[in-house]
Amino acid sequence: MLNYIIRRVVYALPVLIGVNLLTFALFFVVNTPDDMARMQLGIKYVTPEAIEKWKAERGYNKPLLFNAEAEKLEKLTSTIFFEKSVAMFVFDFGRSDDGRDIAHEIRSRMLPSLAIGLPVFVLGLVVYITLALLMVFFRATYIDFWGVVVCVALMSISTLFYIIVGQFLVSKLWHWVPISGYGNGADAAKFLLLPVIVGVIGNVGSSARWYRTVFLEEMNKEYVRTARAKGLPERLVLFKHVLRNAMIPILTGAVVVVPLLFLGSLLIESFFGIPGLGSYTIDAINSQDFAVVRAMVFLGSMLYIVGLILTDISYTLVDPRVRLN
C-alpha cells in the first residue's frame, strides 16, 4: 500500500503544477499586476511611481512566464510564475498582497470552516442514508413516491433560498438562534445550529435520492434474496446486509470530501458571517489578491488529491477484495 501511496503522491505533482499554471493563467488574463497594485493602493491619488514601487516590492515587476532579458535558466526562474509557485510546494504561502501572513490566516480560519463542515458532513450522512433507507424500505408505497417527489423539489431549490428562509423563520420570526455571527468555544454552538441545519437540508434532496438509487441497486442482488429466503426481517436485510454492501459507492462520495471540509462553504460562511476559509477565498477574489487565490486553489487541489487517496485506502477497509497495488 505504501508504494501505491508514494506513486499517487508523485502523480499528484504534475497535477498540482498544472492547476497552479491554470490558476495563474486565468488570474492574469483578467488582472494585470498594475490592476492588483491599484486595488491595494486605492483609487485616489495613486501615482505611477507608487504602482511601480508596490509591484517591485512584491515581485510583480517581472515578466509573467518568460523573462527574455534574463540569462540561461533565469529566463524561466526570474518570472512571476516561478517565484510565486515554487515556495508553495514546500507550503510556504507567503504574504497576501496586503501584507498578511497567509499561513497564519489559513490556520486561524480552518477551525470555523471545520466547525460547520464536519457536523454538516456527519449529520448529513446519517440523515441522507436514513432517509434513503426509509424510502427503499417503503419502496413502491406512497411514502417512497412522496419521498422522491420531495427530494426532487428540494434539489431544485438553491441553497441561498434555504439560507434566507432559514434566517427568516428560525432567527427573525421565531427568535431561536442568532441570524449570523460566530463565537469561540461553547459559545459557537448557537451560531452553528442554523448553518448546519441549512447545510444538511441544502443537500438532502440530491443526496437522499442518490443513496436511494445505490440501495435499490443492491436490493436486486442475489444475496438480498437469499437473506429474505432465510426469513430475515426486512429491516435487518436493509441495515445489516444492504447498507454494508453499499459502502463502496457511499465511501466514493463521502471520503473524498473529508479533506475539503477544511475549506468551508463560500455561500454559507458569507451569509452567516462565519470567518472561515470560504469567506477568505471570496474576499481574496473580490480584492484581486493573487497570493491568497493561488494559495487557496493550491490547497484545495492538494486536499482533493488527498481525499482521492483516502477514498482508495478506505475501499480496502470495507471490501477485502480490493487490493492497492
Next chain:
Amino acid sequence: MDKTVVAAWMLMSLLLMAACDRQQWNSPYAEADAEKNVSYSVFSERPKHLDPVQSYSSNEIQFTAQIYEPPLQYHYLKRPFTLIPATAQEIPAVKYFDAHDRLLPHDARTDEIVYSVYEISIKPGILFQPHPAFAIDASGNWLYHRLSREALKSVFVLSDFAQTGTRELLAEDYVYQIKRLAHPKLHSPIYGLMVDYIVGLRIYADTLKQVESNLPGSETFLDLRNYEMEGVQIIDRYTYRVKIKGKYPQFLYWLAMPFFAPIPWEADRFYSQKGLMEKNITLDWYPVGTGPYMLTENNPNLRMVLERNPNFHDEFYPDEGMPGDAERGLLIDSGKKLPFIDKVVFTREKESIPRWNKFLQGYYDASGIGSDSFDQAVQMVGQGEATITDEMAAQGIRLETTVAVSTYYMGFNMLDPVVGGGNDPRAQESARKLRQAISIAVDYEEYISIFANGRGIPAHSPISPGIAGYRDGQEGINPVVYDWVNGQPQRKSLRDAKELLRQAGYPDGIDQRTGAPLILYFDVTARSAEDRSKLDWMRKQFQKLNIQLVVRSTDYNRFQDKIRKGNAQIFEWGWNADYPDPENFLFLLYGPQRKVGNSGENAVNYDNAAYNLLFDRMKNMEDGEERQSIIDEMVKILRYDAPWLWGYHPTDYALYHAWYRNIKPNRVSNNSLKYFKIDADLRAKKQREWNEPILWPAVLVCIVMIVGLIPAIMTYLRYESRTATKNISI
C-alpha cells in the same frame, strides 16, 4: 421510568432553563455585556490598513479616527464644517515668507509667497494608550524592544504581552509621523500629493531609500529620528513646525486627518521586530494612539472591538451647535466629559439581509438603508419629504438624513472627437452644444427618484451643498439646463435640447455631414439586474434626442484602464471630498490634473485655460467675497462647457434606535464615536421585548412528525406481519 420519557423531561428542562435565561436565545453577544455601556456596530469589508500613514478608505478610518488624534478636528455640531483644536492648543496661525526668508503680511500676494510655515503647539499632559511598546523594567530598560525567539514563542496577539506602559504625547511624535509619509517601506496614498507641498519630503524619501538599502539584512528598524527633514522641525517639547511650499490654506484640513496623527518612535521600534512581523503583529494591524478608544480585539474576519482608552485626556461635549440642535436633544450633554460609551463592538456582516434583520431585532444600534429595505423603512410625505414608516416609528427608530460631501456625475471625455471636439474650434463648439443638449435631456430628477429612492439632490455644479462656494436657490441654478420658474428650478424643455442638438450639427439625432444616426458610447462596469434597468433608462434618455446610446460594459480593471488612457467616451464617476473646501471639487476639472498624460484626478481631461487660471488664483485664497466671486466665475465656465453632466449629490439616510443618542451624521469628521451615547437599559428592555422566542412552531413540527410517522409505522407493521405466501400469485 421509560428512557424516552426521561430524555423528554431533560429536553423540556433545558428549554425551560434557556427560556428563563435573561438573555435572548437569538442574541449574538456575550451575556455579560447585555446591559453594559456597549455600542454594537457593523463593518462589511475588512480593513486593509490601520496604520494612519497608509489607511485612507472609509472602512479603515472608522477605526483609526477613534484611536489616533491629529492636531485638529471638526466641530461636531457646527455647519459648515469648522476646524477646532484636537490635541493642538489652538488652530495654528500661518506665516508667509518670501524667497529671502522675510516674513510677509497675511494679505501678501500669492506669487510673493515662497513658503508658508505652520507652527503647531500641542496640549501638554496627553498620554498614549497603554501599550507594550512603552513598557520598561525597573532599571528603565525597554522590556519588549529586542525580543528573543524564545520570548516570541508565547506571543500570538498583542494582548499576550503582560506589561504595558505609556508616555506623554510630544511634538516629536507628530514630526515622526510626517517623516513616515516618505518611508520607503510604506505606501502613503498622500505621499504623491504632499511632495508638492511639504518642503524636502521628496529629498527625504530619497535619503531614506538610500539609508535603507545600506542597512544590514538583519536590521528592520529605520529610526527616522536620526534623519532630519527640512520641512518639519521640532521647536520644543510641545511645538513643531511644518514648512509648506507657497501658499496652501487647505493644509489645515489635512491636519485634521489621521495621516498627520502622532506615532511614537517606540511603537515603530517595537513593531519593526522581525519576529512580530512574522506573526502579523504590526503597526498596520495594532494601532497606538492617544484617542478616546483603543483597539482591544482585532479579528477583522469576525469582530473588531474598541474600548475606552483609560489614559484619554480631558475633552468635553460641545456646548454650542446650530439652530435646532438643542430641540433635537443634541446639547443635553454639553460640557460632559467624552467619550460616553465604554466599548464599541464592530461585527463583520458581509450580507445586507442579516445586517438589516439584526438591526430590527435591536442587536445593532444603527443601520444604513439598502434599496431592498427602503420601502420598509422610509415613506415620502407632503412635498417628497422623507419620514420613517409607521412600523419603524413604533419601534422608536428615527431617521437622520444628511447631504454627503460627494458628487456623482456623467463625464464626457474631452479627448473624444465627438463629445470633446478635438482641436478644431468649430468641432469643439459643436461638441459643447451636444453636451449641453444631453445635459438637458438626461433627467436626473427622475434618476434620483427611481434609482436612488429620492436620496439625492440634482447637482448644478461640482460643488456639493455644505461646502463654501456652493450657492443655493436661484443664483445656484445651472442656467444651461434649468430655468427658474415659480421659485424653483425647472429643467429646460426637450425642444431646447433638440435645438442645441441641431446647432451642434445633429438635427433630430442625424449627423448632417454623413446622414448617419448619431451613436454615442457609454462605458460602464454594470453587471447586476438593477444596473441593466439603469442602462435601459439611460438609453431612453438619449433616445429622447434620437441619439443611439451603445453600452460598452466591461470589468472594473478595464474600465479604469480606459479612463486612464482616455479611451472612454461617456462614463459615470463619483467623488467623495477629502475635506470641505471647494478646491477639493474644482480641482477635478483642473487641466494639469488630467488623467491622460498627467495621471491626475481629472477623469474627463477637461482643460480650459481661463478656468485653470482662475483655479490657480482661487485655490490659495481664504474663504470670502473675492474667493466666492472667482468660484462663481469658474462654475459659470464649467456650466457653459458642460464637461460633466452634473448628476447629483447623494443624501445619506441612516436609521438609529431610540437608545442611541447625540447623533449628527456627517461624512467629513470621522471621530464622532466619542460623542455618541447609549441607553443600555432601554436597549436590553427592547431586545427582550422584541425577541421573545416563539415556541409553537417547534410543537407543531413535533406533532406533524408524529402524525406523519403513524401511517409509516402502520405500514411497517403490516409489512412485517405479511406471510410469504401472500406474495405468491397462483
